[in-house]
Amino acid sequence: MGEMAKKVVVLACSGIGKTWGALARETAHELVERVRPGVATTICLPRLVINDPEARRLVLEHPVITLDGCPKACARKSVEVLGRKVEQALETIQFYMAHKDLKPDGVAQLNEAGLKLARVAADELAATVDRLAAGEKT
Ligand code: SF4
Numbered sequence: 686m687g688e689m690a691k692k693v694v695v696l697a698c699s700g701i702g703k704t705w706g707a708l709a710r711e712t713a714h715e716l717v718e719r720v721r722p723g724v725a726t727t728i729c730l731p732r733l734v735i736n737d738p739e740a741r742r743l744v745l746e747h748p749v750i751t752l753d754g755c756p757k758a759c760a761r762k763s764v765e766v767l768g769r770k771v772e773q774a775l776e777t778i779q780f781y782m783a784h785k786d787l788k789p790d791g792v793a794q795l796n797e798a799g800l801k802l803a804r805v806a807a808d809e810l811a812a813t814v815d816r817l818a819a820g821e822k823t
Pocket residue numbers: 698699700701703705706753754755756757758759760
């Protein structure tokens with residue numbers, strides 16, 4: 686297996702103008718940049734929407750966690766339309782339901798509670814990333 690086989694794709698919805706979408710993007714960023722750099726990776730969702738070959742290959746060949754900002758589940762459905770069931774599909778409000786003391790707000794920039802919630806969510810997802818990177822199921 687090559688280096689790419691260890692990658693886990695964390696795909697956030699674009700969620701423009703929505704706090705929960707901003708939380709999805711920030712959580713993905715935390716996972717890729719701080720919590721599991723070199724293991725978790727991400728791509729811009731629109732690349733899948735335009736059928737970019739490299740983006741397609743990434744989600745077809747690696748475990749995928751989707752983070753969506755609402756029940757429309759754009760990230761999850763963008764993978765499923767390729768005939769691929771994601772390993773873990775999450776809606777970001779779930780993180781708030783588990784941590785009601787951290788109420789996110791803001792769209793372009795999350796408030797301090799939202800940024801902290803993204804850090805907490807990314808920390809909690811680390812074990813899932815590790816399992817998927819090791820070839821286990823969630
Ligand atoms: S899942 Fe909801 S918040 Fe995210 S891009 Fe789709 S419609 Fe927007």
